[in-house]
Amino acid sequence: MTMASLNLLPHSAPAVSHCVSSSSSSLVRSFVACKVQFFPTKGNLRTYQRKRFQRRRRRSLVVESALDEVSVVDPPPPPPPPPSFDQIASLKLNLLSAISGLNRGLAANEDDLRKADEAAKELEAVVGPVDLAADLDKLQGRWKLIYSSAFSSRTLGGSRPGPPIRRLLPITLGQVFQRIDIVSKDFDNIVELQLGVPWPLPPLEVTATLAHKFELIGFSKIKITFEKTTVKTSGNLSQLPPLEIPRIPDALRPRSNTGSGEFEVTYLDADARITRGDRGELRVFVIA
Incomplete structure (x- = not known):
């Protein structure tokens, strides 16, 4: 059943x-x-x-489709550790050794220029970019030029037009300074010169001050605009009043000398500064 x-x-x-x-x-x-x-x-x-x-x-x-839509991004690598004080000091000493004995670049040959440039690049790479907005106060003061790659051309203007040294004119270049005031935006290039005069008179010592105004461009660039040149005698003729040289009108000024220029500050601390000009000029300063 x-x-x-x-x-x-x-x-x-x-x-x-x-x-x-x-x-x-x-x-x-x-x-x-x-x-x-x-x-x-x-x-x-x-x-x-x-x-x-x-x-x-x-x-x-559905699960596979959801997984396909998820993009996996690798985490960024950790930033490199900041350079130590000893490392920076060693690289600065290496740069100073490379430019010592070059008479601020006047006695530099091609090999000297290359070694100085490589030493500066090593220091710039380790420290990193300069932020002038945060370190503007470090520009304040009187700076002494100890090296310029443009002086190897044997002219006072470097890569720009300038009178030749010990060629057509009996000019001896003395110390070169930069005086920077971050409040008034004054940027003065100060050049000490000896001018040859007929014997038996002693050489004429003068100080030429090329006054500029400066402004920041971006994080590390500076633009300077020429205003005037003042010449002051020193030594036995220091009692003479300063002489202001008239500014060349813009219409008569050569295109290569517009009265303004730009350069980048590639290294800056309390007692040293490295700059690179708009025409590839490398300059090294120390606080005076």
Whole structure:
């Protein structure tokens, strides 16, 4: 009787709300039928497995799509440690050694120029860029020029037009200074000169002051604008009043001498400064 009931079951498994029988035989048949109906038949099993696979596949595609949209960015490398005081001091000493004995660049040859430039670049690379907005107060004061790569051209103007030294004119270059006032924006180039005069008179010592105004351009660049030149005698003729040389009108000024210039401060501390001019001139200063 049980087998007959199993054979009469349909291929699909209908839902059964309850299974109750008043007799024991009916109870057995109903219990067996209920137990069988809770398991899918062969046809329904394939459908059930296929749908379950499709649901899992859809979930997998969603997860893969989400992972594909996430871009993995490597963290930036840690910044290099700041240079030590000893390292900076060693590089400064190396630069001073490279330019010593060159008479501020007047006696430099091509090999001397290369060594000085390499020593300056090593110091600039280790310390990093200069921020004049934060270190403007370090510019204040009187600075002494101890090296200029442009002086190897043997002219007072360096790479710019200037009178020759000990060629056509009996001029001896003395000390060169820069006087910077960050409040008034004054930027003066001060040059000490000896001018030859007929014998038996002694050489004429003069100090020429080329007055400029300066302004900051960006983080480390400075623009200077020429205003006037003042010449003052020294030595035995120091009692003479200063002489102001008239400024050449802009219409008569050569294109190569516009009265302004730009340079970049590539190294700056309390007692040393390195600059690079708009024509590739390397200059080294120390506080006077």
